[in-house]
Amino acid sequence: MTASRPSRFHIEIDFNREGKQTGFARIPHSVHRSAYGWIPMPIACIKNGAGPRVVLTAGNHGDEWEGQVALGRLIRELDPAQVRGTLIVLPSANFPAAMAGMRTSPIDGGNLNRSFPGSPDGGVTSQIAHFIATVLLPGADYAFDFHSGGSSLNYIPSALGKRRKTKASTDKLIGLLRTFGAPVSYIGTSLPGLDQTLSSAAENLGVVTMGTELGGGGQVTPAILDLAEAGIRRLLAHVKAYTGPVTKGKATRLLEVGGPDYYVYAPEDGIFQPLAELGDSVKRGQKAGLMHFNHTPWREPAVASFGHDGLVVCKRAVGRSERGDCLYHLGTDWKG
Numbered sequence: 001m002t003a004s005r006p007s008r009f010h011i012e013i014d015f016n017r018e019g020k021q022t023g024f025a026r027i028p029h030s031v032h033r034s035a036y037g038w039i040p041m042p043i044a045c046i047k048n049g050a051g052p053r054v055v056l057t058a059g060n061h062g063d064e065w066e067g068q069v070a071l072g073r074l075i076r077e078l079d080p081a082q083v084r085g086t087l088i089v090l091p092s093a094n095f096p097a098a099m100a101g102m103r104t105s106p107i108d109g110g111n112l113n114r115s116f117p118g119s120p121d122g123g124v125t126s127q128i129a130h131f132i133a134t135v136l137l138p139g140a141d142y143a144f145d146f147h148s149g150g151s152s153l154n155y156i157p158s159a160l161g162k163r164r165k166t167k168a169s170t171d172k173l174i175g176l177l178r179t180f181g182a183p184v185s186y187i188g189t190s191l192p193g194l195d196q197t198l199s200s201a202a203e204n205l206g207v208v209t210m211g212t213e214l215g216g217g218g219q220v221t222p223a224i225l226d227l228a229e230a231g232i233r234r235l236l237a238h239v240k241a242y243t244g245p246v247t248k249g250k251a252t253r254l255l256e257v258g259g260p261d262y263y264v265y266a267p268e269d270g271i272f273q274p275l276a277e278l279g280d281s282v283k284r285g286q287k288a289g290l291m292h293f294n295h296t297p298w299r300e301p302a303v304a305s306f307g308h309d310g311l312v313v314c315k316r317a318v319g320r321s322e323r324g325d326c327l328y329h330l331g332t333d334w335k336g
């Protein structure tokens, strides 16, 4: 069903060859305007002898930009002599979505990070997931997937990962989070429906993962891009895949993100008026936002409240909202 058949993609580069190579993973795409056409998904490999194999991805959601910019620069600037092992870099993992400036694919509506393990016989998004899961991740030591808030959310720049089964592997994750050096880092618990992610696919293969939520709001900010670029180099040095210069990261505030009560959702359709900002410490029951009804403005706005004490690490970036849209999520200090 999934891994039983090989990926249909043709890769222009050879992951076993020494040095730096750039090219495309060709996604077969036969459509009305192009009978034998393919979608050119850019990919790079930088290899220098023995060492870890590290897969670096961004643009898993197409409208999350800092990681895509940072990985492009990494491809351009990294000297293979500074590398130990193999870096495989996929800067715009859901390439059709990235080219459209969208979270999801304009071709099939697919959310790549809800499409793993994917299928070689599925839509384009499912095929990309399958390619990552069966071609890039097997044999990798590390997979770093750089996300941001995208068009609908803003984050305090964060590094993150899921709680591991053993304390030793959780400590290893915490080492990666501290190395990346974002203002906050958090360890999450999987929400229902979030087990079809790239990181889940990697962890199922025994690959050590770490992700980020960099800024968001559909934009790139200089300070967050600086963090992404420096943090990526620190991570690569930490896992002994890079010997070039690094800058020292800042201390990170380690948080955990628990279950559904850490999240606030719009209770009704309307215009979202936030009542808290990123970085605020809030209390359970505190008003989080108002939903205004511009179709019946004489009606009192609906109130959304926080369900838990915590630090606001994520906030919706968009006014017009529908019932069920995520308005906030919180973090609380990591207790181990």
Ligand SMILES: [Zn+2]
Pocket: 060, 061, 064, 113, 147, 148, 150
């Ligand atoms: Zn994302």
